[in-house]
Amino acid sequence: MKTRLLCYKSTGVFLRALWIILLVEAVNEFVVAALLHQLGLTFGSFAIHLVKTVIVLIVGLPILMVYVFYDHRQLLHERRVSAQVQDDYYQLFDANPDGVCLMTVSGRFIHANKAFLNFVGHDIQTLKELPSHPFLTAKNKDRILNKFELAKSGETVQFQADLTDKDGLEHPLEVVYVPKFDAGEVRSIYIVLRDVSEVVSAANQLEEMRKYLDSLIDNTSDAVIIFKKNTEIIRVNQAFTTMFGWTAEEILGKSMPGEMFGDKCEEERQLIGQVFKGQVVAGIEARRYTKSGRVIDTNLTVSPIKNEAGDIIAAAGTSRDVSAQKRIVRELQHTTRVLNSLFRYAADAITITDARGRITSVNPAWIRLFDWRMEEVKGKQLATAVQGDMLDEVLRGNTWISQEQLVRRRDGRGFYVSVTGSAMYDEETxxxxxxxxIYRDLTEKKHVEASLLRSEKLAVVGELAAGIAHEIRNPLTAIKGFLQMMRDSRGPQHLDILLSEVERISDITNELLFLAKPQAASVQRENAASILDEVVAFMRTQANLFSISIEPTYLPGDEDLECVRNQVKQVLINLIKNAIEAMPKGGTVYVGLSASDDEIRFVIEDTGSGIPQEKIQSLGQPFYTTKKRGTGLGLTVSYRIVENHHGTIAVSSSVGNGTRFEVVLPRTAVPSEALNYNNAKKYAL
Structure with a gap:
């Protein structure tokens, strides 16, 4: 390059010198002509030539020297500039952070900068000794060689490829082939390698994020619609199609269908206008219409979409179908109103407490029943209305169903209630x-039961009256006869018989009075065998009228239990009476008794016609009877008495084989009026 520049400069000096010579020659000719004219000399003489030579030296030599000096200075300046440019070029070449090398068209290295050498792991001398295209891999060799051929043809080529570094690791690189021309031909090729790992990684992350976003939009259960300012729809998801009925093919590239908004189109335009001013509209409840015209309630959120410059380019709207939730809310509100109405107007008294047993609410029926005002009991624990043991059980999660308890009003008067209790739970935790x-006043029920019990006793007395009259008539006849004999013979030998018969009449009369007379329901320890003996003796009279024998299958013993004696006797009398009535043609009633550590078992078994299985389940219901004549109240009273003693009645029967009743009572009973209120002292008002 320097040689070419020097030749160029030398040619310029020569041309300038030639121009000066011509100029001097012209001046010389003009001056010589003037001298010849003045001196009268002629051309061709030695003097003329001498004069011309002197003129050339005087005029031309200084001019030539000036030009030569000027050209020399110019040449030195241009040499310095060329050297600086070359230094800047090599400095830029070497300092370039991208890998740069110069390669022959045959693929051999000529020069490379530090970045390129660091990437390939060789020095420049080793690099020059390597064969052509040494860093190509099998998977990209053909593609890169094709790009190289394009560069050899004079075309600048830019592409991306994975190349291996000195450690054998592949890197995504941006490769640029720049042909270098000399005399119009490509003599070599610059190769620029730029590591685009971060760019590729960012692009991959962006693509992955785009896929995530697409997946989120496509798979969310909310309807998503993206639209431009002119409401042109550019995207909807599957949930939108499912919710509103329009497919993507039907509405993409079109404005949002006006029928979706019904008569709210103007409000929708105002909302869109707010969004494209940068406002986010969130949580708005709006009514929308589907393609088929169905109305749905939605929860709507619309937000602007901005580009990198912060300009709003579109908006995204999400709609959540809350029709089911709104319906549930309406149903819940209706249920709440119904429950409030039931609570307020219920005939039963209702109390609500917190987890510590403190009263939080009572209904008007509770206030009427217990005679307390709401402000007097709210936040307090009331022993007269809430039994401590029962409330503790309920607050531990045990449901208390229809338990009979004795409670007290504000003035201290006691009365019976049926109490049902259940716990309330937090749905989340x-x-x-x-x-x-819930309290139900049993005062009236108790009166009815007492009347029923008295009526049943009178019915039993009436039915037994004939047998009792017959039984009394026999000893009266004997007494009358013996009295007549005593009157005639005046013998004392008949006095024992008379006393025995009178005693028998007295026993029968006492038993009848005992059964008919109301008795105090006091619990005492009684002998089970003696109770059964009295019942058997009492019922034998009626059994004899129907040719029925009563056969005890037990032995007297010390089997005792805590009970109300006359009530247990009434149960046994009812069962034996029913057994007698089940055998109109005669038979046998077997009466048994057994005991364990915890309970006493009475057994009444007959040899009658039996009871069909489908009727056994109805036994004990009021006014249900299997007899042609009967009220059906006998077993009802019996079941109630046994229940009050915390016992059970079991029935087994088959048609044609008789019936067996088993009455099981606990040996230690806790009657209703013996409830211990002292256990509830901690709940005192």
């Missing part, structure tokens, strides 16, 4: 938050 107790 499952923790007990309180209890609800």
């Amino acid at each position: 499952g923790r007990i938050t309180g209890a609800i107790l």
